Amino acid sequence: MAGLLMQVSGSGAQSWLLRVRVGDKRREIGLGPFPEISLAKAREKATEAKEAIRKGIDPVETRKAARSALLASQRQGLTFIEAFEKYAAKKLPELTTERYRSQWKATVEKYAFPELGGMLVQDITRDDILRILHPIWETRTETATKVRQRVEKTLDYAKAAGHRTGDNPAAWRGNLELALSAPSKIAPKENYPALQIDDAARWWADLQSREGIGSKALAFQALTAARSGAVRFATWDEIDLGARLWTIQPGRTASKIPPTGKTHRVPLTETMIELLNTLPRMGDLLFTAPRGGSLSDATLGKAMRTIHEADVAKGGTGYLDAKTKAQAVPHGLRSCFRVWVTERTNFDGDMAEIALAHMVGSKVRQAYDRSDMIEKRRAMMDAWGHFLRAGKSEVPE
Template sequence: MRFDTAADLFIKEHETTWRNLKHVQQWRNTLETYAFPVLGSMNVSEIEQSHVLRVLAPIWKTKTETAVRVRGRIEQIMDWSTAHGHRSGPNPARWRGQLQHILANPDKVAPVQHHPAVPYGELPAFYQALAAVKGESSRALRFLILTASRSGEVRGMRWGELDSTTGVWSVPPDRMKSKKLHRVPLPTQALQLLQAQPRGDDDDYVFVSNRGGMLSDMAFTATMRRHYPDAVPHGFRSTFRDWAGECTHYARDAVELCLAHTIDTKTEAAYRRGDMLEKRAVIMQEWADYAAPAQLVLAAP
């Protein structure tokens, strides 16, 4: 079987498990641009490490992040080919114990660039300035800060996900990076923001764009650019994590679960069945009290 054929079959078998169509297109684009010119017409049983290096070496230092993804995608396609009986032997694209001894460590070639964030010491003043800004984007961004959530989770939030009795927001799996239901204990300030929003039907968005649909990601980005151009919305999760680490003594696992991060090891995960909701409620309320004094929450309707 040719490599490009194997790649196409692999993508078709797995695309329903991937989060969105953009991810599928990224797979196809990177393989067509970088892998197919070298490997596309080759039989998967004939591909060796030297061929994989011909794909990776030219871009390893200049397009490191892309090269790392291409290597991983080639590895998965080759594993798929082996599992389906089209080839045998070691995977020529494997990193551990193999290519790691030939190619430079990607973290040293191109260190990971973290999302620029508002320092936690500056957050109360930033929140105060944001509270004075009118508009749906400002209110949604404040809710994002108070809950340490991701943009897509907040923008896609519907009224039916909120339990007004318990004060818990249940984010469905299809909007979570982990693909697992995530319960968010809402601090008083976040509940007050929601109470000020016009209540729609269960399927209606909580924060609505001017056109009546879901807010765009650019709505958050534009708000940040106007008021703190050196940071991005996703950076508030880092702000929260820095605050928790520097200013509190809460257990690391509880803080990580506030961010919906997975537990480090499978062994820990096997024994941890709960989501520490009550402990997280205390953390999130203290975070909200730090970031947003009550008198700032309902400003700028």
């Protein structure tokens, strides 16, 4: 056949070559090695190449394009496990404790990896997501919700990195919400066991009899009605004793205030300042763990539990939630404060919500109402401190 040649390299290797003109270019098209490609097969491949040329196709350019497409596909190919590990490497440093980091990964590894792990992220569909969620959605709703959110974020990461296109099959709004029951309907959130207001003064007296940084942090949490994380990661540069303010910036660790949220200011009463003045200055944190670093959430929980168990041991009832009869926990101090405002005072409910760092009113109202009523809230928190100490809802002289 015209143009079909046997090429012999310096090492003695033999291969088939087709010399042919493509348009105004001369091409040398490799047809494969001999003897793997026989003479008959080489002639067949040469005939196919010449037929393509007659149709206006350049076999060399076609081969280059195919190779480029293959390489691009291989670069784009990323399994879900690989995508999750890459996303986790960026996400985990944001989480505050090793235990939480471990739990964060474990939910995805347990529920998503068996089905999605080896799949390319570009191939994952809505049906694949539903296949991992359906078995646990009704029975383990909170866990299933977290799995869905973390899978969604992983696929968002993969898309941003160029490994998939199109809508996110794990998205909730306009997608999975049409196939799954709303989490709030099938697994409504339970309130944290709260300290009863009639037990507050007795509990406060028991707390004051205890030493240790955990007890002091718990006392500060009770006085400020703040979240545990806000207290545990509070720093001295957030405290202005002259202005009697504790200022928590948006996005601060464990504050529960998103980076796009509003600065939260806490008015400091004399009782709070007295407590702060008893703290040793051991670094940036107000409350430093004995071995350094921040206190764990378990430290405050243990202080609360110890007080409860000590009261039971001496014949008391302990400190139980009024409805569930479960032992009160640190976060339940916020509920106790809110019930006190409603049932024992005339303070405005919105002030209590602001003190709890909750959003108040509609988005329109939030946009226009810039006041956080700091001085009025100072009077409210002073009265709350007096209630804890004396069991009476009176502002001290």
